Every structure is written in C-alpha cells, then in structure tokens.
Amino acid sequence: MIDGLVGGRLYGEAQIGTGQNGKRYVTCKVRATTNDGDTIFVNVIAFDDEVQTALLALSDAESVALSGALTPKVWTDKNGLTKPAMDMVAHRVMTAHQERRKGDA
Incomplete structure (x- = not known):
C-alpha cells in the first residue's frame, strides 16, 4: 500500500454498493494524466x-x-x-463543489 494523492476527472458516475456486512460504499473511476501525457485510470472505493x-x-x-x-x-x-492502473481506498476528497461552498460561507 502506498499513501497517495491523485488528481483527475471522474470517468462516468460514482456508484453505490452494499457490502456483505450491509455497509454502504461508493465506487468510481478517476482518469488521471501523467506528466508525459499518458492516462491512468484509478479505481476508487x-x-x-x-x-x-x-x-x-x-x-x-x-x-x-x-x-x-x-x-x-x-x-x-x-x-x-x-x-x-491504480486501486485506491479514498480517505479524503476535494472537489470544486466543496470549495465553492466554503467561499459562499
């Protein structure tokens, strides 16, 4: 496991799932671009x-x-x-929606 920070664009829509224990989770894909212009997909949960x-x-x-x-x-x-590709268990998120709400407050 590597602690990391990934910035990119959502690829498709986030999806809700339910684990065997009944706990909800959300999955999505993020399309990130490397310094040399290649694209890497990050599978996020x-x-x-x-x-x-x-x-x-x-x-x-x-x-x-x-x-x-x-x-x-x-x-x-x-x-x-x-x-x-990368798999990520996301612990924190930052979006433009969140920043706008902070600025409005």
Whole structure:
C-alpha cells in the first residue's frame, strides 16, 4: 500500500454498493494524466460517509482530488496491450463543489 494523492476527472458516475456486512460504499473511476501525457485510470472505493457524499455529487468529467491508500495494478486492453492502473481506498476528497461552498460561507 502506498499513501497517495491523485488528481483527475471522474470517468462516468460514482456508484453505490452494499457490502456483505450491509455497509454502504461508493465506487468510481478517476482518469488521471501523467506528466508525459499518458492516462491512468484509478479505481476508487470510499467507505467514509463524507467522501461518499462528495463523490456522488459529481458528474462525469468533473475534477476531483483524492488522497488515500494506492495499490498499483496492470490491465490488458482489447488489443492485448498492458496498461498501468491504480486501486485506491479514498480517505479524503476535494472537489470544486466543496470549495465553492466554503467561499459562499
């Protein structure tokens, strides 16, 4: 596990799920761009209520920054090419929605 910070854009919509223990979680994908212009997809899961609420308030392609535990992965696309990816258990989130609300207060 690596503590990390990821900034990017939501890819699709965040989804609500329920674990076997009955506890709710939220999953989403974040599309992040590396310094050399490549794209990495970060598969995010959030158990914290505040992080879940923030992710569910976002629409496709909105900017988001997340911190949490990262696990590097690889996946194979439909052409057989190996691509990097990350899994993240998100502990904190920052969005433009949150910043606007702070500025309004």
